[in-house]
Amino acid sequence: xxxxxxxxxxxxxxxxxxxxxxxxxxxxxxxxxxxxxxxxxxxxxxxxxxxxxxxxxxxxxxxxxxxxxxxxxxxxxxxxxxxxxxxxxxxxxxxxxxxxxxxxxxxxxxxxxxxxx
Numbered sequence: 001x002x003x004x005x006x007x008x009x010x011x012x013x014x015x016x017x018x019x020x021x022x023x024x025x026x027x028x029x030x031x032x033x034x035x036x037x038x039x040x041x042x043x044x045x046x047x048x049x050x051x052x053x054x055x056x057x058x059x060x061x062x063x064x065x066x067x068x069x070x071x072x073x074x075x076x077x078x079x080x081x082x083x084x085x086x087x088x089x090x091x092x093x094x095x096x097x098x099x100x101x102x103x104x105x106x107x108x109x110x111x112x113x114x115x116x117x
Contacts, residue, residue, distance in 0.1 A: 002024070002025060002026045002097070002106045003025045003026075003106075004022055004025075004026075004095050004096070004107065004108035005108055006022045006093065006094065006095050006108045007020070007022075007023075008020040008021050009093060009111030009112045009113045010112075010113070011115075012085055012115055012116070013115070013116050013117075014085060014086055014087060014115055014117050015085065016085050016115075017081070017085065018082045018085065019080070019081050019082070020079065020082065020093055020113075021077055021079055022034075022078045022108055023075070023076060023077050024076045024077070024078070024097055024106075025076070026076065026106070028097075028099045029073060029097065030073040030076075031053050031099075031100050032053070032098055032099050033051070033052045033053070033100075034050065034051050034078045034097055035047065035048075035050040035096045035097075036069060036078075036080045036095055036096075037093070037095075038089075038094070038113075039092050039094070039110075040088075040090060043091075047060055048060055048063055048067065048080065048093070049063065049068075051069045051071055051078070053100075057069055063082075063089075066082065066083050066085075067080060067081065067082050067083070068081040068083075069081075078095055078097075085115045087115045087117045089113060089115050091113060092110040092111065092113075093112075094107055094109075094110045096108070
C-alpha cells in the first residue's frame with residue numbers, strides 16, 4: 001500500500017523556522033508530483049507548494065519567499081522548509097503524492113504547526 005507520513009511540526013514563535021518531512025512508501029515517488037497543503041481552523045484545505053519530477057515548483061502567494069519545497073528521490077522523502085513563520089501559518093500541514101498518468105492522489109495524515117505571536 002502507498003503510505004505517506006509527515007513529521008516536523010510543532011510550536012514555534014513568530015519569525016522562527018521549521019522543516020517538515022514526508023516519507024513516502026511508493027515505487028513511483030521519483031516521477032510523481034509532490035505537494036504540501038494546509039488547513040487552518042474554519043478554512044478549506046489550501047495549496048502551499050508543489051514540485052514535479054523536473055524540479056519546477058509552485059507556491060501559494062502567502063508563502064512565496066518564505067517557504068521552500070524540495071524532494072529527495074533516493075530517500076523517497078519530501079520537505080517543506082518554512083522560514084519567517086507567522087501566526088497565520090498555523091494549520092495542519094499535509095503532504096500528497098500524485099502518480100503520473102493515473103487519476104489518484106495519496107495523502108498523509110497531517111502534522112500540526114502552531115506559530116505563536
